[in-house]
Every structure is written in structure tokens, then in C-alpha cells.
Amino acid sequence: MNILILGSGGREHTFAWKISQSLLCDNLHVAPGNAGTQKLATNADLDIMNFPEVEDYIKNNSIHLMLVGPEAPLVAGIADYFAEKIPGLMVIGPRKKAAQLEGSKAFAKSFMKQYNIPTAKYFEVDMENLEAGISHLKTTKGPYVLKADGLAAGKGVLIIEDQGEAILELKEMLGGKFGDASKKVVIEEFLSGIEFSIFILTDGQYYILLPEAKDYKRIGEGDTGLNTGGMGAISPVPFVNASTIQKVRDRIILPTLSGLQDRNIEYRGFIFFGLINVGDDPYVIEYNCRMGDPETEVVLPRVKNDFVELLEAIFEKDLYEIGLDQDERTAATVMTVSEGYPGKYPKGRTIEIDEIAFDQSLIFHAGTKVENGKVVTNGGRVIAVTSLAPVMQDAIDKSMQTIKSIDFEGKYYRKDIGFDL
Ligand code: AMP
Ligand code: GLY
8 A cells, every 4th residue: 555654753754664664555655754754755845734735645646544743734634634535545643623632731631521531630711711810820839830722832831830920921821922822721730750651543442552651851961951842762661560551541541532432533543641650640641642752763663563554453443453562672762953952953964874873773864854965954853763672771872872873063962861760
């Protein structure tokens, strides 16, 4: 079959790497892709938010299956668009309504409340009830968690110690600090614990539990400084044991799927549960309607199944017959980024990769492109290095070693990935 992947990051290169190994895949396309996907697939220079443009490409290239990498097209309704325009196309990614689990924090919170899914207590505020929101802040203790309702490129969550500052921020958010995304704000109770992520592939009823992961979001070592898209990841997560997984299945995954069914919301795709263990109990911090980046870079290398067979199964209702065949080794990903990231950063810097890198690790391109025959930087996150080893520290050491053979001006990476495990 012919497959199209939408997106251009490390996640999409990893999908392309995995899918290109499948005997079920004839022609693989990635739109818009990067310098890494270009070696495995046909890169298509499409605007993935322009659905008619994507539709033409799908028709011209007889695409059978489309995997949507990032959330923006899903939240904007790409799955609904194609259900109407090309009903036979297999789209990996939920409909607009279901994508609200990620696209609207208020939607996700009320969903969790209705189905008794453990999550932080919350209070929803807009301009109409600003005074009630302020009173709410005044009657609770910090730290205060303020979340923009809509998509804000990973920047929409503020955690503030001081009450006065929290009140000011609340006003600024409602006043448009994050544009329309913060016209509504969710104030959440602060939860204290250790975070991890769980991923499923589901047809809305059955699901396959993929390997779990832990990512490192902050730019600085010791989890300090600004939030980024993700500076590294580890899978498996040592503190996530069989009992944690059982609690996640019973208290979080099952009620989420039965809640979707109860609301007659179809779901075909990935659900990424951002979780926090409070004591021994998992709580949902957030839902995402797609895979994570860089989590995909540690999760997929540990999946031994033919990935296309898994994807196809969610349309054929035989997902429950397929078991996950998992590599027991640890995967460790370290991300190289451009100097300045997550703030302003330069683009177009030449990247050199020593051949030895490919012998010991997997090299996944994130923000790269080919310019005048050379691979150059084209994003904040540039290249992810993933290594596998039976012992976690060895996997980390291997990635730290490999990363030295990747060179571009202003390269930065965290040298402490996995420090807390
Ligand atoms: P989110 O975009 O919802 O994943 O939030 C970004 C980050 O903020 C999370 O990864 C957590 O580290 C933190 N966070 C979000 N909600 C809470 C909460 N209720 N309590 C403590 N930390 C939180
Ligand atoms: N690494 C976090 C995310 O993909 O949302």
C-alpha cells in the first residue's frame, strides 16, 4: 500500500524509518518531511493545513493510508475532511471532536470529571466570570497552575508561586496573551509527583499499549529553564511497574475509551496520556491526540511488530488479536538543538555527521533540510540520537557518545538525560 505521513519532525522521521521496514508498504511519502525522511521516502512540499492541497496529492499518488503526525491538522478537522472527501482513505488520527481532548483543556477536564478519570481539580474561567476566577485564586494556596484552553505550541501552561502574580497572569491570559487559545483559562490544583507518558493505538474500542516513556522538557540541566518541545526521552521508565500499568489501564485508559463511546465519539489513532504519579496513584496531566516528540524516537525502536500491520488493524477490527512484540532493551534519545532555542535561533547552518554515528545509534532528523546539496539546520530541535542497550545507563552513554559525531555551529544538548531515574 502507499502511505503518506504528515509532519516534518523527529517523530515523523521515526515513523518513516519504522514504516519503510514493512513489507506492506510500497511507496512512502512524507509531507513536508525533512532531510532525514528524504532518504527513506518521497518528500512532498505540501502545506499540511491546506486540506484540498493534501487531497490532490493523495489522489495523484494513490495513497491508501495517511498518518497524521502533529496535532494541529487533527484539531482543525483533517480526519473529518477526508472521511467526507475520500471515504476509503485510512486516516490515523481522530476526528475533530475527539481531538478536543488535546485541543481544549476545558473539554478534556470536563470529560475526565464526567467519567471519574483521576486528574487535578480545576476551575474554568473566561472574561464573563473573571471575578469568580480571582476569588478562586484567592481562596487557594500556590503554586497556581494556569492553562490556556486552546493550542499554544506547548507554551500555554504557567506555574506560578505568587498569588498576586497569578491574578495578573490570569487577566493577561484572558486578555489575549496566547491569542484566542487563552480566551478561556483552566486553573488547576498543583500536583506534586513524577511524570511519565503512556501511549496507545486504538480503534476506539480495543487498544494496544505501546512502550511507556519519560521525556525531558526543560532546556537546562537538572530540569531547569524554559520548556521546550522535548530534549530527550527514555523508555522503559524504571519506576513504571506492572502495578502502575494496571492502574493506568483500569482507572485511565478504559474509562477514557468508554467515555468516548458513551459520547458516540469515534477514535482511530494514538492517545498519548501525560501522567503524573502522586504517591502511587497515576493522574492525567494532559491528553494528546497523537504521538509525542521525542517520545516516538524511543517508543518505536522498541516495537518489533510490523508497524503497518498495527496501523491497518485499527480499520479491520482485529486489533485485539495482535499482541505487542517489545524489545526489552532501554532506548535513550538525546536531542541536539540550535543555540537560542526555545527562543530565537538561527537556521541554515551546515550539519556534518560522521559515519560512525550510524553504526552505534539511530539518527532521527527533526529540524533539517537539504539546501544546495547540503544538510542544514531548519528548526530549533535539529537531530535526535537514539541508542538501545540492555542497561539504561549504557543506552544513555551510547547516545552521548554518538552525539559528539554530529556537528553544526551552535549545537546544544542536555548531558543529563535520565538523571532522575
Ligand atoms: P501540559 O501542557 O498540560 O502537559 O503541562 C505542561 C507541564 O506543566 C507538565 O508537563 C507538568 O510538568 C506541568 N503541569 C501541568 N499541570 C500540572 C499540575 N496540575 N500540577 C503540576 N504540574 C503541572
Ligand atoms: N514531548 C511532548 C509532546 O510531544 O507533546
